[in-house]
Amino acid sequence: MKNLTEKQQNFFELLAQTYGKDALPSLEVIRENLGYKSKNSIAQYLKALKSLSLVKERSGRLYIKPTTGAPLLAIKVRAGFANALDDIVDKRISFDEMLKLDSPSVFVFRVSGDSMVELGIFEGDYVSIKKTSDAQDGDIVLANIDGSFTLKTYRKKGQKVWLEAANPQYGNIYPKNSLTIFGVATGITRRF
Numbered sequence: 001m002k003n004l005t006e007k008q009q010n011f012f013e014l015l016a017q018t019y020g021k022d023a024l025p026s027l028e029v030i031r032e033n034l035g036y037k038s039k040n041s042i043a044q045y046l047k048a049l050k051s052l053s054l055v056k057e058r059s060g061r062l063y064i065k066p067t068t069g070a071p072l073l074a075i076k077v078r079a080g081f082a083n084a085l086d087d088i089v090d091k092r093i094s095f096d097e098m099l100k101l102d103s104p105s106v107f108v109f110r111v112s113g114d115s116m117v118e119l120g121i122f123e124g125d126y127v128s129i130k131k132t133s134d135a136q137d138g139d140i141v142l143a144n145i146d147g148s149f150t151l152k153t154y155r156k157k158g159q160k161v162w163l164e165a166a167n168p169q170y171g172n173i174y175p176k177n178s179l180t181i182f183g184v185a186t187g188i189t190r191r192f
Contacts, residue, residue, distance in 0.1 A: 129183035
């Protein structure tokens, strides 16, 4: 990798292989697991990796930032007819970066149910949510309404507030006692 010494590169690869996407443990545990003699050398390696944004801090814990992403082709591909794929890569993208998944204010949950299908959100999809208690009319929100969590479209007209499904089989939900917004949806991902 660019700007890393050979020793730093070897340390980074060993760190990534040992811990993957999990939070990194203490310097002492890393030292023991990776076979180093000094916690100071571990601290120096981590400092170098942090300066290059290869290690990120999130909620007080250190994580290895993914260094690769999938190639984003600079061509349009039709979904109906075969199209020769050129070897043109516009750039590499990482869904972690695109959906800001490495931000401490973003979390992901898996959808259960079919109340949002007309907006293209299906059971089993993963929705990324940016933590906030502020929502605007039309935002898709994760909310707790009268003690139950739900993903719906936030609606507000004057002082009247409700949650709206995106499936005609479900009606609007009006709070009887409480409505708490936990965050606004920023994106979805789906596995086939």
